[in-house]
Amino acid sequence: MSKYKLLALDMDGTVLDDDHNISSETVAAIQDARAAGVTVMFSTGRALQNAMSYIEQLQLDAPVVTVNGSEVWRNPHELHVRHLLERDAMKKMVQLSETYDSWFWAYSTERLYNRENWNADIDSEQWLKFGYFTEDEQKLQHILTELRAMGGLELTNSSLQNIEINPRGISKASGIRSVCELLGLDMSQVVAVGDSLNDLAVIQQAGLGVAMGNAQDEVKEAADVVVSTNNEHGVAQVIRQHILT
Structure with a gap:
């Protein structure tokens, strides 16, 4: 056995x-x-x-x-x-996607959003995970640096072209x-x-x-x-x- x-x-x-x-x-x-x-x-x-x-x-x-x-x-x-992401962190991460003109997606407890269908009211939903995708390695590194500076986040990936974000320790x-x-x-x-x-x-x-x-x-x-x-x-x-x- x-x-x-x-x-x-x-x-x-x-x-x-x-x-x-x-x-x-x-x-x-x-x-x-x-x-x-x-x-x-x-x-x-x-x-x-x-x-x-x-x-x-x-x-x-x-x-x-x-x-x-x-x-x-x-x-x-x-x-x-x-386990949920803080809404203030969500707002900052959406802003980062605009700063670096990067594709993003976000899982709430209700649905999957992305850059094309982003019409979410961050304060009215519960957020599980956020992610960025870009084939621009330098842009990805800039985003990663800013996320690390924010703190309170668990940073991983599911490919070499993305960053996935969960609450710290999750x-x-x-x-x-x-x-x-x-x-x-x-x-x-x-x-x-x-x-x-x-x-x-x-x-x-x-x-x-x-x-x-x-x-x-x-x-x-x-x-x-x-x-x-x-x-x-x-x-x-x-x-x-x-x-x-």
């Missing part, structure tokens, strides 16, 4: 291939892990509604960590805990720790798999931290194991070689 009891999977760039599908090999491996008594869950930067079709495809009834840890769900239908790692408390598990019993900086903390803290073959270099360096890419069924490899053995 596996010493690992919880498999926490990032979605984009990890369990999903570049066409946003889950391969049949990966589906089969996940089913085998569950049959062996391992809890399989998603730990994602997406909001729950953007992950639900995949949760339903895999028939998962486990906890879910969404929006990089700002929400933890007991199951796909019951919220456990939620991450996929904090979310998975909450899940472990719910399930009566220890972080040493967790396998965490991902590809980007928003996966880094949980990969460092899990019993087995796994980087995908397509992961950012910093994530690969921090991982215990590096597997194949998201297009080469890397998640199935994790399950076959490190959980079901």
